[in-house]
Amino acid sequence: MKNIPYSHQHIDQDDINSVVEALKSDFLTQGPRVKEFEESLVEYCRARFAVAFSSGTAALHGAYFAAGLGEGDEIITSPMTFLATSNAALFLGARPVFVDIEPKTGNIDPHLIEKAITDKTKAIVPIHFSGHPVELARIAEIAQKQNLVVIEDACHALGAKYLDTRIGDCKYSNMAVFSFHPVKSITTGEGGAVLTNSEELYKKLAMFRQHGVTKDRTAFKNDDMDWGQWYYEMQYLGYNYRLTDIQSALGVSQLKKLDGFIQRKREIVAAYAQAFKNIPFFDLPIEKDGVKSAWHLYPIRLKDKYIKKKVELFSNLRKRGLWVQVHYIPVHLQPYYRQLGYKKGLCPNAEDFYEKEISIPLYPMMSQEDIDCVKKNLLDVFKEV
Numbered sequence: 001m002k003n004i005p006y007s008h009q010h011i012d013q014d015d016i017n018s019v020v021e022a023l024k025s026d027f028l029t030q031g032p033r034v035k036e037f038e039e040s041l042v043e044y045c046r047a048r049f050a051v052a053f054s055s056g057t058a059a060l061h062g063a064y065f066a067a068g069l070g071e072g073d074e075i076i077t078s079p080m081t082f083l084a085t086s087n088a089a090l091f092l093g094a095r096p097v098f099v100d101i102e103p104k105t106g107n108i109d110p111h112l113i114e115k116a117i118t119d120k121t122k123a124i125v126p127i128h129f130s131g132h133p134v135e136l137a138r139i140a141e142i143a144q145k146q147n148l149v150v151i152e153d154a155c156h157a158l159g160a161k162y163l164d165t166r167i168g169d170c171k172y173s174n175m176a177v178f179s180f181h182p183v184k185s186i187t188t189g190e191g192g193a194v195l196t197n198s199e200e201l202y203k204k205l206a207m208f209r210q211h212g213v214t215k216d217r218t219a220f221k222n223d224d225m226d227w228g229q230w231y232y233e234m235q236y237l238g239y240n241y242r243l244t245d246i247q248s249a250l251g252v253s254q255l256k257k258l259d260g261f262i263q264r265k266r267e268i269v270a271a272y273a274q275a276f277k278n279i280p281f282f283d284l285p286i287e288k289d290g291v292k293s294a295w296h297l298y299p300i301r302l303k304d305k306y307i308k309k310k311v312e313l314f315s316n317l318r319k320r321g322l323w324v325q326v327h328y329i330p331v332h333l334q335p336y337y338r339q340l341g342y343k344k345g346l347c348p349n350a351e352d353f354y355e356k357e358i359s360i361p362l363y364p365m366m367s368q369e370d371i372d373c374v375k376k377n378l379l380d381v382f383k384e385v
Contacts, residue, residue: 001321002373003322003323004321004323004361004366004370004373004374005363006183006297006323006324006325006359006360006361006362006363007183007296007297007363008182008363008365009182009183009187009363010257010363010365011250012257014253015250015253015254018249018250018253019249019250019253021249022245022246022248022249023246025245027245029245029246030242030245031245032245033245033246033248033249033252034052034242034243034244034245034248036248036252037052037188037243037248037251037255038050038051038052038193040251040252040255041168041178041193042195044166044168044258045158045166045167045168045169045176045195046166046168046169047168047169047170047176047196047197048196048197048198048199049195049197049198049199049201049202050193050194050195051193051194051196051205051209052191052192052209052242052243052248053191053193053194053209053241053242053243054190054191054192054209054240054241054242054243055179055190055191055192056084056155056177056179056180056181056184056191056192057084057088057192058192058209058241059177059178059179059192059194060084060085060088060151060153060177060192061088061091061239061241062194062205062208062241063088063151063175063177063194063205064089064091064094064151065092065205065208065236066175066194066196066201066204066205066208067123067149067151067174067175067201068122068149069089069092069094070092070093070094071092071093071094072094072095072120073092073093073120073121073122073123074094074096074097074118074122075089075094075096075097075121075122075123075124075125075151076096076097076099076113076123076124076125077096077097077098077099077108077124077125077126077127077153078098078099078100078101078107078126078127078347078350079098079101079330079331079332079333079346079347080106080107080108080127080129080328080330080350080353080354081127081129081153081328081331082155082328083331083334085127085153085331086098086331086337089125095120097116097118097121098330098332098342098346098347098350099112099113099116099347100112100348100350101129101347102349103349103352103353104283104286105129105130105132105286105288106129106130106132106357107127107129107132107134108126108127108134108139109349110126110134110135110139110142113142114142114146117142117148121146121148122148122149123148123149123150123151124139124142124143124150124151125151125152125153126150126152126153127153127155127156128153128154128156128157128160128167128294129156129297129327130156130285130295130296130297130298130299130327131156131157131159131160131185131293131294131295131296131297132157132160132286132287132291132293133157133160133161133162133291133293134152136150136152136171136172136173137163139172140173149174150172150174151173151174151176151177152167152168152170152173152175152177153177154167154168154177154178155177155178155179155184155192156184156185156294156296156297157178157185157293157294158184158185158258158294159185159258159259159261159262159294160291160294161292162290163290163291168195169195170195170196170197174196174198174201175194175195175196175198176194176195176196177194178192178193178194178195179191179192180192180247180251180254183296183363184296185261185262185294185296186251186255186257186258186261187250187254188243188247188248188250188251188254189247189250191243191247203216203219204236207235207236207238208236208238208239208241209238209239209240209241209242210238210240210241210242211238211239211240212235212238213233213234214232214235215231215232220233221233221235260364261364262294262295262364264364264365265294265295265362265364266295268362268366268371269295269298269362271371271375272284272298272360272362272371272375275375276300276375276378276379279382280303281302281306281379281382282301282302282306282358283300283301283303283356284300285297285298285299285301295362297327297359297362298359298361298362299357299358299359300357300358300359300360301353301356301357302355302356302357302358306382306385307355307356309385310355310356310358312385313358313381313382313385314326314358316381316385317358317377317381320377320380320381321373321377322360322361322373322377322378323361324358324359324360324361325358325359326354326357326358327357327359328354330347330350330351330354332344332346332347333351333354360374360378
């Protein structure tokens with residue numbers, strides 16, 4: 001029996017040739033392909049600067065550092081995300097403040113943000129859940145009024161659009177963070193990036209991902225040292241968060257195909273919408289006016305009468321070869337976070353969303369046979385419970 005995963009990378013011969021070419025070059029890391037990938041991201045997203053990182057988590061860590069997040073600070077974010085969004089704040093001694101979501105999109109509810117702001121709040125970190133853009137203009141308005149930094153967790157959303165802008169252009173934010181894990185819009189194996197329009201943030205990001213080191217002579221601080229060609233300075237406590245040339249070569253090749261990937265996913269989404277219209281088992285994900293989702297996920301939400309059967313439904317779908325998944329267990333319900341004082345009931349909409357949500361297969365290279373298999377088996381499983 002063929003397994004159909006909830007998502008999957010697509011690697012073709014162009015990608016392989018690009019990686020092989022990098023392997024045969026003089027640089028495996030810290031070479032020209034990293035800069036080429038960063039410039040490709042800048043051109044695609046229409047931001048001024050991009051800094052590639054070794055993972056989406058590393059990119060979040062870098063963005064929080066560049067924003068000046070530190071001990072005792074707070075970020076406002078959503079619990080409907082992977083752990084890295086809030087964990088990276090903890091790395092720096094800051095505390096995540098979780099705000100509830102909109103029930104239909106899984107995105108942070110912007111109407112609840114202002115009441116969560118305190119004198120410790122440093123940043124708002126909205127997550128474009130499943131690739132559907134949040135209400136960035138409203139969040140930017142709040143941040144400007146309160147003098148807060150906005151960092152988009154756009155790890156699901158490369159290729160998405162909000163109003164007249166592409167996610168990643170940072171028109172409504174200070175930074176946008178992407179992930180290039182294999183199930184994301186494009187992949188570098190593992191990898192991430194931060195995009196920004198601020199030269200100051202760019203320089204801090206670039207140093208942070210390389211041990212806090214700079215070779216920029218205009219930025220040197222040690223006046224009592226010889227500035228020979230070998231000279232460099234460590235100005236921050238940074239990390240080795242570099243992306244390799246091998247991975248960057250794959251990223252450059254993948255980015256050329258991104259629009260095609262998303263168009264194919266939109267076709268599959270349309271097929272699902274037609275097949276599952278007006279069924280009594282679950283609600284379908286929406287796409288609000290004024291946005292174009294990257295459709296990283298296709299999250300169905302169980303009707304109330306099926307919530308208690310979720311474990312059985314999930315198990316039966318996997319037995320039929322549909323490798324479905326659940327996104328996400330709300331972060332504040334994890335044991336580690338409960339030890340920090342977060343409690344069940346903090347974000348009731350997010351907790352309700354988790355109880356209902358199942359992500360069904362959606363990725364560009366799904367064949368018509370795959371799509372038909374998903375449609376048939378999904379409906380059959382629900383009819384049997």
